[in-house]
Structure formats: structure tokens, C-alpha cells
Amino acid sequence: MDISRRNLIKTSLAASAAAAAGLTLGCKKKEPAQAPAVEKAPAETTAQTVGTQEVDKWVKGVCRMCGTGCSIYVGVKNGKMVAIKGNVDSKTNTRGFLCIKGMNIWKVAYHPDRLTTPLIRKNGKLEPASWDEALTLIETKFKEFHKKYGYDSVAYYGSGQCTTEESYTFNKIWKGGFGSNMMDGNPRLCMASAVAGYLSSLGSDEPAGAYEDIEKAKCIFLTGSNTSEAHPILFRRIARYKKENPDVKIIVCEPRKTQTSNIADLWMPSLPGTDLAIFNGMAREIIKNNWHDKEFISKHARFTSGDGSKASSFDEYIKFIDKYTPEYVEKVTGCPAASVKQAAEWFAKSGATMSLWCMGLNQRSNGVWANNLIHNLHVITGNFGKPGADSFSLTGQPNACGGVRETGSLSHLLPGCKPVAVEPWRKHVESYWKVAEHCINPTKAINPKPGFPAVKLFSSLGGENEKDKPVKAVIISTTNPAQSLPNLNKFIPNMKNAFTVVIDIFPTRTAQLATVVLPAAFLYEKGGVYGCSERRSFLTQKAVEAPAGAKPDLWIACQIAKRMGLEKYIAWSNEEDIVKMAEMAWNDYTGCTANSEKTLAGATYKRLRESTTGVQWPCPSEDHPGTYKRYVRGMDPIFDNPEKYGLKIPADADMYFYGRPDGKINVFMRDAEPKASEKISKEYPFLMTTGRVIEQWHTGTMTMRIPETASAHPNSYIEIHVQDAKKLGLSQGDMVKVESVRGVNILPVKIVNMTLEGVCFIPMHDQKGNRMVNFICSDVVDATSGEPDYKVSAVKITKVSGPEKVDDRYVVTKEELDNPTFS
């Protein structure tokens, strides 16, 4: 056994001291017994480093990972990041808690794989080039395509990880500068259904409440979310609250029995794709037992069928959901009838119920409908507007809400998250941006027709010789579609053939297909505003300098704008200092949305810089504290001056859903049958679903490069139920071929007993070609939101070989940029 270093030092110090004093130490028998086999750690363990770390300064920021929006401090020493610690004053990660990813994220900035030179593909090889050369090439190509194929032939594909300033700038360039709506972002793959759900039900995007509601709720309904792994800090907040208040009911509705269900009073299993029947069944049970809130329904509910244009009645709604008896639900979903009844009772009678959901509902062929049905449950039980009652969608990315939804950086939205088709708002944005004066498109206006959503965008992307593919060029920022899109076999050739520009900090799967790769600055090397799930905007301050050669995305956007003749239009494009540049972009953005319900006019850069908690919109003025709950008089500042926002709110209304013309929430009659989703068949008998694990994040380009998290989850695997494994003759670690009609993966088996039979699960983070689960995933999309159905694919599983060593922590390296191997 080793002795720990501290003990060794102690012993040798004592020995030398004794020698100096001319003494001989006696045999201290007790000392060895005190040293346990599991050693007391020396001072420098991962967690403790942070507390004791000596740094020059702590710079305020926000975590780069999930959508929780944990507030942090970055420790800087000698101009380099050395640690991250939580912000103890934070309102999101209360008491400064972090997870293992966030604690170590700074390490990626110094990884040897960092890109520091622009690369241009010449004769199939990416070769180093100067910034001027790369930008000139982009300029020439963009101008050429604009002329040859029209303004819609050049697309932008952004990310919920870009800062708000960056997304807004690109949005402004494309929609107003080019007069083209051919821009989308990866939130299309994660949040689009929630956006469409909020817009169709409540009339205005993003939740009414906040995380604060967790600690005020009496019942928490978690569905379509493995919160414990995907939003660990938020989950801990729920778990802590549950521990302190055992009477609070927690219901988890999910196909897999994960850590999240361990704190639950009730786990409602449901076969992937079927949970809509459970929600309708719960609604039926609530009304049948007379648990519904009649007053709330009469005041705030509008029953409707179809697309929401035609009003219907409560009686018709009752008739519609009558089919969903608990027994019927059990037959369809696999969830016991008694559980449906129990869940309905707790949901309706708790007094304050909060629903939290994530990709399990959004990434579905009927994702918008699933969202609608959750809102329905809240309306009929009156769980809106009071403390602890809210229907709350969790985001997966740190700035999907703030940067993409609020700035409207999707193909169908404008700043303020209003559709481009809405004329008054489009006119407002046009005049605010002075589009008529600056637009390089002869139409001199914002196109009222939405562009292509992500999946359609990438299937329309192609080379100049491909006549059926209208999009010829795309600039991809801070995301990795060559790994994150579903049914990759379909999209990889498109990205390869088109003129693809990638802005990233590391070599990625997408960079392997790119024509131009631009090295970017890491978040803490540039700073910017991130807005998390609960409408809270938080400023990350620039902590360190970017490595020589790497540039912030905002600078890149500005250079493109300048070269495309939009120098005056993007007023901050001539600014030298990146922080000033971002501030100007932020001011332009908040000015643009000052008259919308998403106003951040009061969240000036100065205020954000000083604030340790961030600001929740609506925040109309600097002295306004920010809004915890929307739609309620006295809390929501919109009620004070509705005319300013172009709204009419009756003077006597205490709660009013002003996003809707009549102020009432739509209660939709949504059929539960997942018509478009893939079904199991004799040949493909298993339902495969995907998701996150706590140690990794998204396509693993960052987390696979952090030694701690990479070793904790070094490769992907397939979780199979123990009974299924028996049937297939599989044992732990066997390599299996997982095959759908679209693609194949070779993965090691992990046998589990905590999921439903016939359901298997694959995490989505591995970059190795034959372990990239998105080759298997279905590219069926939700008809309304355009969000792909990652959660339901039919697969077959066959054994390939016995166990093999595959924990290689694979990442795409610089050397592999030229010859991508996807197998």
C-alpha cells in the first residue's frame, strides 16, 4: 500500500525534526492504524482545487453546457483560465452548485486540437490560409451564388450556443441584409416543438413561470426528460426540495426508469411515442371525477379542434377525450391504468402543479401536440399563474432561449419570437433595421415567407451541379450537424458537395466536410449574453484572450457583413474591441424588441455586468427587477402599459394571456396516435430511443476532450432490457449490430433491468463513425415545428462478436480533417 503524499511529508518532516533534535523516534504504533486504505486525498482533488485555487481574478460568466444556465466564475491566473467555481448568489444553480461538466469545461480551451488557422479545401485537402484569403473566398462565393441562384441559395445554420449578440447579428444580416429567411439553427432539433406548443396554446413563447416555482409546487410532473442526467443541477434542486418536503408528489412519465424516477412517488412507463394517450387519459380522469377548475376554464380556456382557428366547446372536448379510458391508455402505452388515475388525482388536487419536460416530448413526430396536451392539463386544472403552478419547458442548450428563440434566429421568426408572416411586427422590424435603405436584395424588404427548417434546409443543400437542390452554400456556426442531424447518410453528401463554411473551435464531423473552416474563440475568450430556460439573461464577461488566429463569431459575422456591403447596416462592424462590439449589438437587439412582451430594454450591459443573478424578461426599464411570473397583474409589467406593446388587456383582468387575441389559452383536441412515427415490425422489432448522459454533452466535441468526463463515458453503448438480451442470447459487453432501415451502428451491449421490454437506449455523444447513433435515427419531422423524431426508431439487433475493447474516447483529430471515415 502506498502512503499518501501528505503523510509521507509529515513522516519525513517529523523524522528530520527528530534528527535535528538528536532524538530517535519511537515506534508510533498508532500512526499506521490511522491511515485508512482509502486514502485521505491530498489537497489537489478535482472539487477542492477550486476552493483553494489561487487566482489573479474571478471573472463572472455562465456555464457553457446545458440550458439550466448555471452562473459561474472563471478563475484566471497569468492570463489563462485555471478553474471554474459556482456563483453562490445564483438564482439558477442555488448556492453555486455545478456538475462535473461545468466544473471542468475551461480545460477544453487549452486542448492541443484547438483550431487556430483558417483552413480552405484545395484539391480535397484542407490547407492553412490567412483570414483575408478565407473571408475573400466566402465573399466571392456568396456574391456569386446570390447572383446566380438568388438570395435564398446562401444559408446560415446557427446554434443555441452562440451568444445572443452573434445570433442577432447573423439574423439581422440574413433577414434584413440579404432579404432571405434561409437561416435556421440547431434549436430546430431541440426546441422548435416547444416554441410551436407555446405559440399555439398560449400565444407567446417561453414559460410563464421560473425555476422558483419548483420550490413552491405541491406536485411536480416530469415527462419526456431524464432531468437527473440532462439537467443535473436542476434535478438536484427538485430532489432537495422533495427530500425536505416528502409530501410533495413527484410523477415521472418516461419509457426508461432512470435516476429521475428514483425520487418519484409514481413512475408511469410509456412505450416511446405513446405518452400523448396518457395526457389525454389524465384529462379524462380529471374531468370525470370533477377535479377540474371550472372557474379557470370559463375565464381562461378556449376549446378548439384542428389548427385552432375554429372554436369548439367544453362538451365537445369531453366527448373527444372520452375514448381515453385508463384501460385504453394501458393497452396503448403500457402504463398501468391505476397509475393514470393516481397521476390525474395528484395533478389536479395538489393545489399547485408544475410540469417540466424536455426533448422526450419535443423531439417527436407529434411533438407540438404533446406540448399542447401538457398545456391542456394545466388549463383544465387551473395550474397557471399561481406560485408553483406552471407548464415549464426545459431547454437543452445554454442560449437556445435567449439567443435563438428570443432573437428569432430561426427560419420562420423575427426578433421577439414573432413569426415573419405577422405583418405589423415585420414592418416594425423592417423600419427599425432600415431594411429599405440597406438591404442588398432588390426586394428591399424582409421576406414574409419562412425559409427552410433545419432538416429541409440540409436536404435542399447541394453542389452547383445538383439542379434539384436550391441551397448552394451554408455557413455553420458553433454546431455540428454532420453528427447531430438524424439519418446522417442522407445529409453528409449534401454538406460535402455544397460550399460549406464551418466556424468551430475544434475539428468536428462537420469540419471534415467543410470547404472553409474558421477557427473560433471560446465563450470565455469573447463574452456575451446567454439566456437560459427561465427567461433569464446573464452576461459572460471576457476572461482571457483567444489564442492567436482564433476569432469571435461576432467578429466573423461583422467581416462578412462588411464584405457583402452591409457595413453601415451592421453599425458595430467597424468596432475593434469585441466587448464593445457585443455591447452595441446587444443595445440594437434590446431596442428592436423593446416594444414586445420579450422586452429586455431594462437589461443594459452595465446592469448585466454588475448583476450577479441576471435579469428575467419582461424587463421594460432599468429600475424594473425583472419578471418572475408572466400573465399575472402585479407581477407582469406588460399589464401596466399594454398599449405600448400593441396589446389590449381588460382593466379588470387579473390574469390575461395577452399573446392570444381573446386572452384565453387554447385547449386543443389532439389525437394521441403517432401517425408519422416509425412503428416496430417483424423485421425491426425494437424501439430505439436516444438521450444524454451526465458526463457528456451533445456531440462530445468538448466533453470528449476533458479527461475527467471522457474517461467517465468513453464510448457509446446500447442499453437492452435483461429479458430482451436473454432472447437474443446476448451477454454483457457483446458487440451488436443495431440496424434501422437507414443505417447501422456497432455497439457494446449494456444489460439493464430498468426500462421497458422491447425498448433500447443509445446515448448520442460518440463521434466514432460506427457508433454515431444518428445514422440510425429517423428523419421524420413534426409537421408543424419541423423538429425530427429522434426518440422513436424501429431497429433490429444482431450479435456481431463477443466483447471488444472500444473505450477509445474517440475524437476527430486535425489529421482526419481531410479524409473522413464514417465507419
Next chain:
Amino acid sequence: MSIWENIKNTLNNFPLKSSYQINRMRPPGSCDEAMFMKLCVRCARCVEACPYRVLRRSSATKNGEIGTPYIYAEIAGCQLCMKCTSVCPTGAIDSSTVEMQQVAIGVARINEDTCMNYLYSKVESGEIEATGSMALCNSCLNSCPLREEAIYLKDGIIPTITEKCTGCGLCVERCPIKPVKAIAVIPKGMPDAETAGYFHYLKRIGR
């Protein structure tokens, strides 16, 4: 060098003492240490059979253990695929071990002073002041082949090891705490954490 150091060195190099070490286990299904040392003929078939290259031959000369197979959990834990059990010609590894539940080559122990989840829960209960340096991690739970059986999270946060722990060492391999992992496997035969290793020997000679 003190007398104590001398004794310790002597004991450490004592040629006949049993040489248990934390995070170092025999292959799954091995019989107890004394018997294993008698039976093992150093043929290294188990080492060859291991598809994960987890089994390594000892290079230590003390006790004549050189050439015998070990799992070094800090490098890589055993995936419990049981490919090694059937190839042993002498029965040093019991070939009837086929299910992972049968394996008992050690027991994992968590260091409550360095495990991040322990520290986290101490901050939650107010035992430690919040400094922002607490991070949440479930790596030991997620890496366990018998998740929820051999290890579970008490109160949803504190990793707790049950008697079903096989001692495979995967949790040690995956633990992100550096430089000393917050979890360690005490191999079978090593009495317990407090008296393991040469201290165990001291106990046997009647300390």
C-alpha cells in the same frame, strides 16, 4: 530513517507476506488468495482471453507473485464478460462463474472526504459552507454493471455501495477525482479498509 520506517520497509519486502493492495484484484471467479497462488501456473491464458486487455501479469517479485493475473482498477476495471473464467486450466479461476452476480473479487469503498456528491450533500445540509466548488457527478453509478443493485444513490445523491458489489473496479476507472480517486476497491481477502495491506499483516502477528 526512523525505526518505524525500517520496520515498515522490512514488512513490505517480507517475502512470504500476503500482498493485498487496494484497486488490484484477481480475475472474476478467482478462489481465495492463498489457494490462487497455489493453483495459478502463470500460463496467462486468462490474460490472453481478456477482450478488454484488463488483466495484466504482475511484475512484482515479492511472494513469487510474478506472472499472476491482476486487474488494476485505476487503469481499467473488469467488464465482467467472464471470458477468462472458462480458460483457466487449473481452477484458480472457477469456471462455474458465468453470471456477473456471482463475482466477488472485492468491494468498493467511497472516500467521503473527496467524493464530490458527498461534499455536495454536505453543503446542502449546511455542514460545509457553500463556496461554489461543489460539483455533481454520477460516474460511479453510471459505470456500474449492476446499477441500482450494487450501488444506488441514497437520497438521490449519496452513492452507496451494497453487499452485491462485485469489485469489478469500473467505478474506480471512471471516477473523475484526481489525482487520487474518490472510490477504491478493497480486494477479496483484504480484511477491511482500516487494516488492509501490511497493516493487516501486523494485525495477524498480534499487534
